[in-house]
């Protein structure tokens with residue numbers, strides 16, 4: 001709506017503001033009852049090992065007396081799925097269509113506030129109502145121009161005494177038109193240099209090796225344990241006696257990430273960084289070369305290649321040489 005007149009904007013705002021205070025989806029029933037398998041998957045994904053969520057015997061000894069669902073799973077029970085459970089012909093759906101039809105096709109969730117009245121127990125079936133609380137005036141944000149929409153979902157369990165409120169879920173989204181991307185101006189300043197290496201007493205020998213075209217790691221003189229990065233003592237036996245050993249520079253990708261942001265001007269984004277496990281048993285970080293970043297895989301075999309970025313900076317990187 002950024003190209004439209006203020007009259008159009010006012011007319012649009014009048015239409016969408018009418019939805020403030022509208023209730024819909026009254027008594028919509030959850031697709032699944034509160035159940036153990038979903039709780040177990042959630043607890044695993046979150047790394048939450050509290051047995052009150054998964055172990056009936058342990059849960060019986062708590063003040064809950066039985067297994068309960070994690071409170072923060074509240075929204076899980078009311079999700080409608082990607083296709084099968086979509087609520088159609090709801091006031092909220094209608095409101096969203098107004099935004100889409102008027103150029104606010106992008107969406108981002110900005111806030112979520114929940115209140116937990118009591119824990120949910122296995123087998124309970126929740127149902128919910130939704131209230132469209134507010135539709136904001138047009139706002140310009142870092143992402144674009146649009147409107148914030150806040151909905152409040154009240155979640156109930158139907159019991160012998162009627163509907164019991166178990167929690168509330170307030171959700172805010174921004175429906176917006178993204179900012180138009182400005183064409184990139186030609187660079188007027190020389191490209192900044194990459195960060196400088198930091199050489200200290202502990203890693204001096206490593207960087208001396210790089211200067212001599214060698215990739216060095218440390219080996220404990222007492223127990224022969226290899227180590228990297230360079231450090232004064234052995235993690236295995238605490239000996240301070242070590243020798244530098246040259247790696248053959250062959251290994252596999254043990255783990256990797258692709259850097260997209262932030263866009264450091266000294267780097268060609270995006271680029272892959274690998275944690276390389278060398279055949280000698282130590283791991284080190286380096287750019288993965290010779291392959292599109294999205295094709296880098298764990299287990300990919302790589303070989304050392306020194307890359308010179310400028311007069312003062314040469315660093316080891318690793319070139320893909322095929323699957324392990």
Ligand SMILES: [Zn+2]
Nearest residue numbers: 220223234237
């Ligand atoms: Zn040792």
